[in-house]
Amino acid sequence: MPGTSRKIIGCTVSAVLLTLTGCVGTTPTAADVDLGPGPARAGAVKKGALDGVTLTFASYGGIYQEGQETAAVKPFMAEAGAEVLSDGPTDYTKIKAQVDAKNVTWDVVDTDTLWAERQCGKLLMPLDTKIVDTSRLPEGMAGKCSVPAMSYGVVLMYDENKFGDNPPKGWADFLDTAKYPGKRAIPGIASDLSPGALEAALLADGVPPDQLFPLDVDRALKKLTSVRSSLVFWDTGARSQQLLESGEVSMAMVWSGRAYSAVKNGAHFAPQWNQFMPVSDSLTVPVGAKNPKASMALINYYLGAAQQTRLTELTSYSPVNSDAAPKLDELGSQYLTTTPERRAQALRIDNAWWAENQEQLIQKWSDWLAR
Template sequence: MNKSHVLRLAAAAAAVTMAAACGGGSGSGADVDLGTGPAKAGSVKKDALKGVNLTFVSYGGVYQSGQEKAAVEPFAAESGARVLSDGPTDYAKIKAQVDSGNVTWDVVDTDAIWGESQCGKLLAPLDYSIIDKSNVPEGLAGECTVPAMQYGMVLAYNKDKYGANPPQGWADFFDTAKFPGKRAIPGIANDAAPGPYEAALVADGVAPDQLFPLDVERANKKLTSIRPNLVFWKTGAESQQLLESGEADMVMLWSGRAYDAIKNGAKYEVQWNQFMPIMDVLAVPKGARNPKAAMALINYYLGAQQQAKLTELTSYSPIHTGAQPTLDPLGTAFLTTSPERSKQALKIDAKWWAANQHALIEKWSAWLGG
């Protein structure tokens, strides 16, 4: 973390503390006038939130910087709100704030599965009279969350080795006779997420529309069958390095990391068949001081222009169906929300994952350590 970032977070924390002591400029919730008529994503009434303090929380780095430039800062300028940035997102901190009744975070970027699991617990229901979700792809907006962006878990392969006969999906990832070589998958203990289980089951003959509930024992058996050929990565940076170094011939990794590696010259391509969509979501912690203002920020964030700019700044895919980011051909190829890409996706049951993730973490950690 660089010095300027530390200073920015320290200033934000101090400002939040002062706001809490003074009632955040709005007490238990500002009585704001957001205008009449139906909500429209990407818009906010001019100066409607003057005197209101909000805190936006995300994961830092290029991603949060892009969020701030594309949506948070323009929202503050138009609405008159004072929006501070903080981070990284920390679920323990959210719980502590909600449990204590002293919630200082207003809009938080979280993992979609965690967000689903905390709806009505640590996260408040969203107000869809303020938030316009009409341009969010069907099924992605939930009771307590809306997508912040989308990416995917993809299969990247060494095109010099397999270019004449590339793998067509996860069955080929597991076929070490036809496609010899090292494979890499995420191997993060105490963190189970969509990816290895779904790929293993599809490779073992489970129909894509019959994946859930996941048969974990069957998936582990399939994964064990190629364990001698597996390399495990623990961070996104490690997964990207596997492509740039050529250490693994096929890699299961996040699409943004594959994009960065290929952009940097890695001799790999992505097989998009059966990629797994992943998204971050935006949510409002239960007990947030200014829920209407928080909903207004989320509504602004979902606008077509804001989403297009976010994609241009970060390479993550926009979730407004009308967003038209200006990208080079490689960037365009990595848009997971395009109609052609959506047709290639495996459907992930986030609600099932949310209900079962704790048990899956135990089983996944046990398999990794076996």
């Protein structure tokens, strides 16, 4: 999620305590759970359906997880009757250890979407669409084993003082240092690579948007090399925001949440939404979760319009339910990425291709950064 790199961190003390005290697990069993008749409806759960059930929800911590708990987890507890423990931060090594040991203590986990795609049917179980209503999600955002937890985007930000009369129209202009001189910032995390820099480079090199995949990685790196003297690399969301606020760069490829925060703090930058790249976290259920029906019920509740509305108001991340109507200030509303207008401007990213190739690409990207 924005503000942190996707480095996986170790177990917290709370996780150890939960394991030692035996506070995880579920009673009654999944077979005893009655979620009521009729088709699933996002945001709804049968009153008291999960009395006596204990679940553990794991996410990335901080304001984001606090928002998730306030908007969805705690109301779910009150409505369904379940006790939901919170843990984190998300740790893929720990998920694998739990699944391998057949002792899964995390029931619903907020994860990276590409990792979720890669682990579908391995460490993560397919979602039960009889319980999880995906009908109000943006097209293409639900996976077989995951649904979006929220949304944001990789967006082009430009200095209005320099380019306000002739703003860049997309990623080709972003890397056109003759037409738009000055430094531009891009993510440069050696241990991580996700949609963004490679797609921008290929678009700038003349590849049509609908012919990007499979990515020609060598061509993309060659294009980036040609403008490398103009590139500034950021390794955290905080650093990307600082680059905007300090005016150290003329343009930047940044997460939309960080862009919003920078402009709110006075940075004289504006977004170019054409070809922005949508991103989301994912909600998942590990293979071997003790009460998958209850886990699916929590995910289904989380996706409700009221819950997504509240989550956006608390965190500024965009809602993934099309009926959500968050009340934000004028500036905050401009940075929502899931409105019909914004979705029409999004670049189509092949997440399945990225999931299959990401691990190999990271090594190539790390080598290029180190040159």
